[in-house]
Amino acid sequence: MCGIVAVTGFKNALPLLMNGLEKLEYRGYDSAGIAIINSETQNITCNKAEGKLQNLKNLLNKNNIPGTTGIGHTRWATHGKPEVKNAHPHIDSSGEVAVVQNGIIENFQELKNKLEKEGIAFNSDTDTEVIPHLIQRELNTLGKLNLDNNGSTLLVAVRNVINDLEGSYALAVLWAAAPNSLVVARRQAPLIIGLGEGEFMCASDTPAIANFTNIILPMEDEEIGLLTPLGVEIYDSNNERQYRNPISLNISEQIIDKMNFKHYMLKEIYDQPETAKNWLEKYLIKNSKNGQFQINLPFDTSFFESIERIEIIACGTSKHAAMVGSFLLEQFAGIPTNVFYASEFRYSPPPLLPNVLTIGVTQSGETADTIAAINMEITRRSLVEDETFKPNLIAITNRTESSIGRQISNIIDIGAGIEIGVAATKTFYAQLLSFYGLAIQFAQIKGTKSKEEISKLIVELYKLPPLLEDLIEKHNQSAEKLAHDFFNIKDVVFLGRGINYPIALEGALKLKEISYIHAVGYPAGEMKHGPIALLDKKVPVISIASPGEVFDKVISNAQEAKARDSYLIGIAPKCNGTQIFDYLMTMPESNEWISPLLNIIPLQLLSYHIAAHRGLDVDQPRNLAKSVTVE
Ligand code: M6R
DSSP: OOEEEEEEESSOHHHHHHHHHHHHGGGOOSEEEEEEEETTTTEEEEEEEESSHHHHHHHHTTOOOOOSEEEEEEEOOSSSOSSGGGSSOEEOTTSOEEEEEEEEETTHHHHHHHHHHTTOOOOOSOSTTHHHHHHHHHHHHHTSOOGGGHHHHHHHHHHHHHTTOOEEEEEEEEETTSTTOEEEEEESSOOEEEEOSSEEEEESSGGGGTTTOSEEEEOOTTEEEEEETTEEEEEOTTOOEEOOOOEEOOHHHHSOOOTTOSSHHHHHHHTHHHHHHHHHHHHEEEOTTTOOEEEOOSSOOGGGGGOOEEEEEEOHHHHHHHHHHHHHHHHTTOOOEEEEEHHHHTTSOOOOOSSEEEEEEESSSOOHHHHHHHHHHHHHHHTOOSGGGSOEEEEEESOTTSHHHHHOSSEEEOOOOOOOSSSOSHHHHHHHHHHHHHHHHHHHHHTOSOHHHHHHHHHHHHTHHHHHHHHHHHHHHHHHHHHHHHTTOSEEEEEEOGGGHHHHHHHHHHHHHHHOOEEEEEEGGGGGGTGGGGOSTTSOEEEEOOSSTTHHHHHHHHHHHHTTTOOEEEEEOSSTTGGGOSEEEEOOOOOGGGHHHHHHHHHHHHHHHHHHHTTOOSSSOTTOOSSOOOO
16 A cells, blocks of 8 residues: 655665665555655655556656655555645655655644645645645754754654654655655554665565665654664654664565566466465474374464464455364364454454454555554453453464564464565465464364374375466466456356355455456355345356365255356366356365365466456556555
């Protein structure tokens, strides 16, 4: 949700800013802009363009903008339409202060009213524009205190201004009078500082600076920093200087290549056998005594013994992974489990119960609703004196250096590698696997499944990588063929039951978000209670029918759809019953527990090919952003 990049140093700022924006474009792509200070003239040059970053590149037309200190922004619109006037950076009336911001300033209207009464004219509809005006006003009040150290003056001015801001923000500020200084601050929105050679930088996410450094300092909430070519100073909200050790990043993981794939999404679908292999290598270990494999979670799990109930908090695709997880935790491991939308949990949490494990699932680790819901849960549990109510937490994330990684110490790093396509695929896969790991661990600790049953499931997990390779290859073709026939449809219904109901939801979400086709996922048995009214020959039904507990029921439900003239696509093995499908995306016969890990593949590929066939921007679908850092 908006990407920020900023730099100060001894080198030209423009190449780093543009490279950083390219890497951040997945966070928002409504408009983009940069501002650079020329230290000789002490002028700020600002360029902005509506739409994709390419438009900004065209505007700059390979011209260099001299200056070694600058800020850049790629926007996902919250306040104000995606237009040039609303693009960042925003500049105050004197043209001396420039700001980029990611977040939402909730009291902006009140602040704007005050500024307007003072005669300040606004040029945009954004919440952000109040910030440069407020900083300029503050600088005037401070009387440009200390002209041989203007960076410190700017630091004081920004600190005074952020004290008056409500909401969440990550921001970077330039002041023409301090051409070698950059002030950055964050509250509930991600921001990291990078320590490069002859330059210091900051960005919303690590890939933005990965070409320039692998040493980072993540900023904490309520911190403010002053970056100059000579170093970085970070202060907390009490104005105490903060010292911490930098973190070293694995650069190869941060630099992502599309290879020969047309889109990142397709590459990331093809990455999944490797994702599974990596996860299995990381979390399954062979017991040297009995030669059997067991789950090896990266924290002490002995507290699982006292857990009586699990609550999972997540959004979007992560919630669908959590729903499969909930099925496994209840049906395989026998622990009552509930899954909540983070945005709902925040404002209507269930009554507190003792001995609860709370799991936060977020691939980005930055989803504002999930982070806030977890914070709220930690706070309300910490207020209860009874030990059995204390917070027990696990985070399942792809970004251990993210906000959730700093919030929760028991982390399952899903290790899927950075995902660029806005539609989550391989990270969903690794989240699913993490829930299999948790369910197995709980079943072992609670003794709800025999050694044999647990080994059987582990053996099935081990078979996945080669099976996935075949499935992807095969269904890449069948999905392309189906896409050719179906790219113009208007509505699709996805049906699944039991452990595959969340897979139907995920199939529908994938199709919606990248192809803009209306799709709905439903528990197959519920269709007759309403959605069946939608069906006719124009509405295809995609039905997930995996042999097991509910196979016959799903086939009967599919039959009901066929009786309403719907074209039936089956995600099912070729076996007795599946003849009813008009088109079968043939699946291997598999153990029902494992079936979601296979069934998701044709659904991802089908969405991908339909969107690609419609000529849409698969990796950066309209109105979406990879990391939703606003409420
Ligand atoms: O980073 P998170 O897992 O917390 O993100 C949650 C959702 O925003 C995300 O899954 C979204 O639904 C994706 N676009 C799905 O493809």
